[in-house]
Amino acid sequence: MAARMQQGGRPGGARFAQFKLVLLGESAVGKSSLVLRFVKDQFDDYRESTIGAAFLTQTIALDDQTTVKFEIWDTAGQERYKSLAPMYYRNANCAVVVYDITQASSLDKAKSWVKELQRQANENIIIALAGNKADLVAEQPDKRAVQTADAEAYARESNLLFFETSAKTAENVKELFTAIAKKLPIEQASQRGMRGPAGRPGGVDLGNRQEAGGAAGGPGGCNC
Amino acid sequence: MAGEGTRARPPSTSVSTTSSLMQDVPGAFQASVNTSGPDRSDFVSLSQAIHARRSEYVRPKHIRIKVGSWNVAAYKGAEKDVGGWFVQGMGVAEALAGLKVTDQTQVHGENIPQQAGLDDREDVASQEARYHKKQSTLPRNDPGSIPGDSDIGLYVLALQEVVDINSVSEALRPYTDPSVANKWKDAMSASLPPGYSLIAESQLIGMLLLIYASPDVAKDVQSVSTTSVGTGIAGYMGNKGAVTARIVLGDTTRLVFIDSHLSAGTDKGALERRNWDAAQVVARTKFEPIKDSMGLNQSSGEQIGDEDFAFWCGDLNYRLEGIPGDDVRRLLMLHTRNEYDLSQRSARKIESELRSATEAVKHRVEDRLSVYSNGSSTPSSPARSAHDVRSSIDSRTSTDTPPTTIVDELAVSDDPTSLQTTLLSLLPHDELHQQMKLRAAFYDGWREGPINFLPTYKYDAGSVGVFDSSEKKRAPSWCDRILYRTRRDRLTYETKIQEEDDAKRKDDQMRASGLDHAGNDEEILYELYDPEADGVGEEYDEYDEAGENVVVTKEGFEDSIELEYYTAHQRVLSSDHKPLDAVFKLKYDCVIPELKAKVHAEVAKELDKSENEHRPSVTVVVDRHRSDSVASEENSDSDPATFDGVYFGNVRYATARHRYLTIANTGRVSATFSFIERPHGANTSSGLAPKWINLKLADMPSASSSKASQSVTLEPGDTASAELEVRIFDMHTMHALNEGLQELDDILVLRVEGGRDHFIPVKGCWLENTLGKSINRLVKIPEGGIRKLQRQKPGGSSSRSKSVREGGASRERSVSPPQSLQVSSAPRELYKLTTAIEELAGRVVAEWEMTHSSEEVGAYVLAPWQTHPAWPFDQQCWTERNGMQWQDALGEVSNALDCDEPLEQSLPPELPKMQRLYVLANLLMLFLEHMSDGIITASQWTEIKALMTETETSKRKPSLEEQRTAVQDILAQQPSHNISLIFVTSMLERIIAETTPTKRQKDDLVKKPAGTLRRFTGLGKLSAEVAEEESSLLAMARMFAEVVIRSEKVGSEKARIAVARRKAEVLVLFLRRGEGG
Ligand SMILES: Nc1nc2c(ncn2[C@@H]2O[C@H](COP(=O)(O)OP(=O)(O)OP(=O)(O)O)[C@@H](O)[C@H]2O)c(=O)[nH]1
């Protein structure tokens, strides 16, 4: 009876969950720039290529009750460091695979990352495909090397979230991360007040409460 | 008591980096940061930072809580009255009950709300006249005397005996009959204003607790938990005990409501049982964990005492003690009879009661009245009625001996006819008050409003004021009570107890020591009283700034409560108990979800920002100018301009190369870093670093295979250095490098805790060497050595651009370049090594003889070749072989070999001859051992084996010479192998000759050792020396057979020994060359 009674008032309460997010993609497609835009709302025309993996956190509120905190690992895109990527996507709950819409080859690279993620990463990983540098084609449409429709079709058949973004103009950057947050299993994660459930089984069974105290409780539930 | 204040927060274990983070959060409090694991720490800091800003998102809310208690004694139809008295506030007889707590003197109705309609209220006579069990007994046209309806936010109804608890069938009923509770709920629902909802419900046999909330309050209610404790029969049955509900209001305020029915009875045992019952209820009540505003569950449930406000009501069954029940009945009926007109049945009953009293009783009652009318003796003292029983504040002093008559007790100044005076005279006999004062029950902070109403028990059902007229004539008592307690009350009590204990301890100590050190009182006092250590005042502090009425909640919010009304409903006739209720005004801080969400978002953003800004960061610099001695010799290892990692330059066998990293903390907080395990690819090993790198972090070596190096913590501005050493000594790695199966190309990962990972590419250019090659390949090495060959290869010394896989293939091809036209007859390297050793050994022996001539040296020193027959190839001679110097020397000789340079000259001049010889011997052994197909190949060995078996089985024993010839025929098929063998055997023959005793016979045949041997054969006096020579020969044969001859692996140890012997026999054939021919 008491368990049902719990639902009285505001159900659920606030939810907080933490998830690991990894960015992958060819060098210079703008992974670090997207993170910089998302976390600090800045853009840098001359960014150094990432050698290593940068780590940042960013919290977003989905609604007044739900908060998602991303632990972001921005990886090095250079081919030389490819073998190290598994360290970062291994426990990731979600991934953003980035390509540059002005470089057709970067989409091929993105596709191979998607494949690798689907094979090697967490089974339930949520993958978003981001075609970055959208601002470039806004100015000069002939610069586009990957058609939106093509990438969209690919994303659909591979079950990926898809956005064309610009780290430079901030277009779709927040939307990208929010869309990911919305797809994450917040309910499961927040019940334990911790990081997402990636690969960790079990949890607290909230339905199984014990009536404390002595003899009989009241009859049945209430109609509130 | 200490620690209470933090219990609401998640359980604590560690104070981690979050604490430093918190300093940047505005208003963050520095209470210990509680986490149960790394995953929670972020969450905890977030919720703490939010909590610190609570004033921004809570709004004070004022509500009325009405708590009602009624023992309905299983009377049928009692539920018909509940709405009337409890919801509408009807049925109060103002003349017989004080109302407003805050305005004590006006007990006669001046202060009643809705006073206007009172004139229309049905009189007592007609009310009693229409009394009928199945109908509402409340007076008609009663406008209600106390707040009700929608003025109340929370209705807490505590009923007892909703079923007949004395009936065995009820007590033993295995389930609760829902129809009973439903009857009451239906009655409540019918009376409550629309929108009110039941938020908690609990029943234990006769006890039924129902809590209703207004729509506005209901939405603030969370974490409802109901429990029950049976303390009845056998201490566990539910005929007595309590049902309890805990709710959390507005995310901030814990309320506990206890509906209890304690043991009945008037004797001393019953009293003690009541106290026990109450203690049991406290001890055994446990609530479910609270789910906090962040959706986080408490790890364990709370108990009574953890709440901010508690309300304990019910039929507590405490009686009036030490006073004849009859006196009380009559005395009280003097008051109640005023409610009736004389014609009335109840009035007649009362009158006859009063008349039929014994003379003694009459006398006492009349005495009392006369005392009232006298009114002479006392100055007006403040009305004692205003006292509000607060158990905790009263000291432990026991009550005076109870007086035997009421008269003794009267405060003579009081108005003799006043009900108040009568009640005051009775109250000192109230067991509950006595027990509270004695700290036997309800002492820890519980309090009760002033009792301005008649005892609620026991009346004739159907009457307003006839006390039990049955045979039993039970003494009236205030059985039914409503107590309450704030968190502050409880803490105040605890502090007081603490102080008393301290004082008592101090007293005891003083008394104990007073005999001996009467003069030292002051010192003792000082020693004993340490309020901080004793924990006094810790919790109390929170009240210093808070106002008088403020109750600081467990969550740190400031609430307050005020009792407005405490009264009985005298004109409810349906039970033998009168119901009573209390109205409280509660101010609580209510979390406004929208505001909290806003604060939440802001705090999260601030935390992110501060977290990201205060992330530790280091800069890793590759030191390019600290060169080691070897590097300076070569100009080829300057970093290619494009390479941004650690470049080792040319790396060759056994020679160390060092590079250094400087790691500087360029961030704003201290940074802890370590090298972490890299994922291993197809061609790399796992661990911190590839096998070929020795990693030393801040002068501490780290095993490259471990999971993580030890970590180093740097303060901002500090630096640490890491040393990377490459020394390829391991044959397996060297072979893989030679064969192009592996490259000196890898990536180290330096992790800054809580910061980023740095990738540090490491790379070196491997200089191929001649170890591990086959004779066929060795003979193709041109003059100038293998090094020359490598330099000719396309991209020979800079193969960086190729992936490992490609490198392997191209290396294989490049070993036999098309232009390698000159093919030697045998490996030049082997020739050089063997001749160098032979020559050096000769010099070493000669030198030894010079310096160890036996005449001069007192104690005869044995030469190493005398103790080690396989000298200088026996590893046991190589005493220095584990040193760095040895490895360096080996690297140098090996390099000279690969560059086709003089061997001995490559060694450092300061190295003693003996050590030089050993280094060369070591290299030769390695050279032979790792030669990929050996000098005598496995297939040749198979042939030789077959030959030997044949010889053994044949009747005629062939001479050594014949055997040798036969073996040589087999070897001759591969001339370069044959010649290689001769290099080795002739070197060995030479060394044996040099070192065996015959040498010391200063024979002139030194240059013909075979002849020497023959010459002395058979000479008895030299047989010992011959034996020495023979043992040397055999030892050499055994040692070299192992490295020179290849064969398939054999399984058993026995077979292995047999094969080894056979191999040695073959080698002996060659070493004993002179004998046969
Ligand atoms: N016009 C335009 N330029 C961009 C955008 N995003 C990134 N860039 C530029 O592209 C370059 C590479 O960006 P980075 O963010 O460093 O790329 P990355 O994917 O992190 O590269 P690696 O760290 O080498 O893997 C920089 O010069 C950025 O300024 C964008 O949306 N529009």
Ligand SMILES: [Mg+2]
């Ligand atoms: Mg980058």
